Amino acid sequence: MIGRLNHVAIAVPDLEAGVKTYAGVLGARVSAPQALPEHGVTVVFVELPNTKIELLEPLGGNSPIAAFLERNKAGGIHHLCYEVDDILAARDQLKAEGARVLGDGTPKIGAHGKPVLFLHPKDFCGTLTELEQV
Numbered sequence: 001m002i003g004r005l006n007h008v009a010i011a012v013p014d015l016e017a018g019v020k021t022y023a024g025v026l027g028a029r030v031s032a033p034q035a036l037p038e039h040g041v042t043v044v045f046v047e048l049p050n051t052k053i054e055l056l057e058p059l060g061g062n063s064p065i066a067a068f069l070e071r072n073k074a075g076g077i078h079h080l081c082y083e084v085d086d087i088l089a090a091r092d093q094l095k096a097e098g099a100r101v102l103g104d105g106t107p108k109i110g111a112h113g114k115p116v117l118f119l120h121p122k123d124f125c126g127t128l129t130e131l132e133q134v
């Protein structure tokens with residue numbers, strides 16, 4: 001069902017410091033910051049030859065990554081995103097397997113302008129898992 005690893009998302013308390021680490025220390029190509037108010041984050045994309053790293057900083061008072069950063073003050077890996085061909089078919093198959101889809105199960109438009117869904121970490125080896133239709 002799942003295809004390529006689309007991105008690894010890392011929550012950071014300070015996006016500018018994260019950009020310095022990836023662009024400066026690691027010498028990666030990093031996009032300009034994008035505010036995504038509907039997702040409660042500001043994001044930059046680190047472009048690697050085989051995948052992307054997304055650095056997420058909380059945006060606004062009700063950010064979905066605020067609690068994660070409360071528990072992981074230095075930041076940390078927040079989720080993995082796998083590509084699927086058909087997100088509704090993937091959702092239905094996963095639900096039939098007993099996996100929990102977060103929210104009401106309706107795909108949202110993610111940071112790349114494509115439909116995404118999140119799956120409960122307890123059903124996926126303790127890792128918040130995103131599916132993106134490509």
Ligand code: CO
Binds near residue numbers: 009079081130
């Ligand atoms: Co993501």
